[in-house]
Amino acid sequence: MNPNQDSENMKEFEFEDSLSIDDFIKQLEAKEKDLDISSELVIEIEESEFDDKNITEFLKPESPIENGQNPLLVSPNDEFLDKTEPLKNKISNLQDQISKMETQRVELFEISRRRQTDFDDYKNRTERERSETFRKQLGNLAEKMLPVLDNLNRALDSAAHFSDENLQDFQHFFDGIVLVNQQLNEVLTGMGVQPIASVGEPFDPYFHEAVATEETADVPPHTITAELLRGYRIDDKVIRPSMVKVSASIKSKAADDSADTDLDLFEVFSEEK
Amino acid sequence: MSKVIGIDLGTTNCCISVLEGGAVQIISNKEGGRTTPSVVGFTEKDERLVGQIAKRQAVTNAANTLYAVKRLIGRKYDSPEVEKMRQTRRKTK
Numbered sequence: 001m002n003p004n005q006d007s008e009n010m011k012e013f014e015f016e017d018s019l020s021i022d023d024f025i026k027q028l029e030a031k032e033k034d035l036d037i038s039s040e041l042v043i044e045i046e047e048s049e050f051d052d053k054n055i056t057e058f059l060k061p062e063s064p065i066e067n068g069q070n071p072l073l074v075s076p077n078d079e080f081l082d083k084t085e086p087l088k089n090k091i092s093n094l095q096d097q098i099s100k101m102e103t104q105r106v107e108l109f110e111i112s113r114r115r116q117t118d119f120d121d122y123k124n125r126t127e128r129e130r131s132e133t134f135r136k137q138l139g140n141l142a143e144k145m146l147p148v149l150d151n152l153n154r155a156l157d158s159a160a161h162f163s164d165e166n167l168q169d170f171q172h173f174f175d176g177i178v179l180v181n182q183q184l185n186e187v188l189t190g191m192g193v194q195p196i197a198s199v200g201e202p203f204d205p206y207f208h209e210a211v212a213t214e215e216t217a218d219v220p221p222h223t224i225t226a227e228l229l230r231g232y233r234i235d236d237k238v239i240r241p242s243m244v245k246v247s248a249s250i251k252s253k254a255a256d257d258s259a260d261t262d263l264d265l266f267e268v269f270s271e272e273k
Numbered sequence: 274m275s276k277v278i279g280i281d282l283g284t285t286n287c288c289i290s291v292l293e294g295g296a297v298q299i300i301s302n303k304e305g306g307r308t309t310p311s312v313v314g315f316t317e318k319d320e321r322l323v324g325q326i327a328k329r330q331a332v333t334n335a336a337n338t339l340y341a342v343k344r345l346i347g348r349k350y351d352s353p354e355v356e357k358m359r360q361t362r363r364k365t366k
Contacts, residue, residue, distance in 0.1 A: 136305065139305075203330070203333060205314075205322060205326045205327070205329040205330035206326055208329065209329040210329060210330055210331075210332040210333045211332060212332065213332060213333055222333065237305070238304070241329060246332075246333045248333065
């Protein structure tokens with residue numbers, strides 16, 4: 001920017017300004033002549049009562065809140081307290097409602113968690129029962145068929161006592177019965193039913209039921225010496241335990257004999273509850 | 274939610290049921306039976322057998338097999354019933 005040009009502009013502004021002031025003074029002097037105002041004229045201003053309530057909005061002083069001051073630091077008055085008291089009550093009520101709702105929320109969450117746990121347990125149990133139901137029904141069916149199989153085996157065993165002449169008479173019939181027995185065993189095997197090994201095996205109460213003891217030195221104690229009724233199982237689940245005779249030493253056998261006579265075990269077991 | 278169960282502690286058999294959905298459901302034991310014999314057996318290997326398994330080996334292990342102990346619950350040690358049981362146990366040993 002050129003400094004010489006600025007000084008010229010300022011001079012021009014002062015010149016125009018001085019002209020306008022002269023004109024203004026001349027106009028005032030002309031008005032004074034019309035109003036007959038002289039130096040002796042005294043102007044009196046009548047004072048009126050000032051009413052604060054009727055003051056216009058823009059003349060009112062600015063409120064402390066608009067000035068950014070904390071309303072709590074302002075000296076309290078009755079009007080301010082009247083306005084804050086309901087707000088405080090409302091805040092207190094809202095806080096109570098919040099605490100109640102939080103308590104309800106915790107209770108509902110706990111109920112929901114318990115329901116979820118119960119449902120999971122129910123689901124797992126249902127799945128487990130569903131898988132076991134088939135095996136159980138299969139076991140029940142096989143258990144009802146086992147007496148038939150037992151009687152068939154007894155019939156075949158009794159055939160060994162026949163003389164050769166009688167056996168020739170019933171040879172074809174006997175062969176047919178053997179085939180039926182074999183077929184029945186195959187059906188049971190297809191169902192997963194397997195006989196429990198017993199004779200010569202150590203006694204295991206999970207698979208065998210001891211109904212008698214036998215004194216013998218041929219096998220170690222607690223060994224199965226005879227099978228009175230064959231047991232069956234599906235996988236590890238026992239459908240019917242084998243009823244067996246178990247070997248025992250002389251001392252323990254004596255104790256067991258006394259137990260049989262003194263304890264009356266089966267008498268107790270056969271009692272009704 | 275807590276469950277309500279009922280226990281029938283019988284002299285010969287025990288049974289446990291649970292109240293589920295307002296209906297009583299009997300809880301099966303490990304062997305699938307709805308009742309369990311009230312028998313406990315202790316083997317030579319310090320194995321503890323309970324229920325049907327203990328009952329199966331009672332003949333071979335009568336000295337260490339207990340049954341019908343419900344009759345002794347609440348009785349004093351020197352009561353006639355307990356004394357009778359002790360004498361019976363001595364005979365088996």
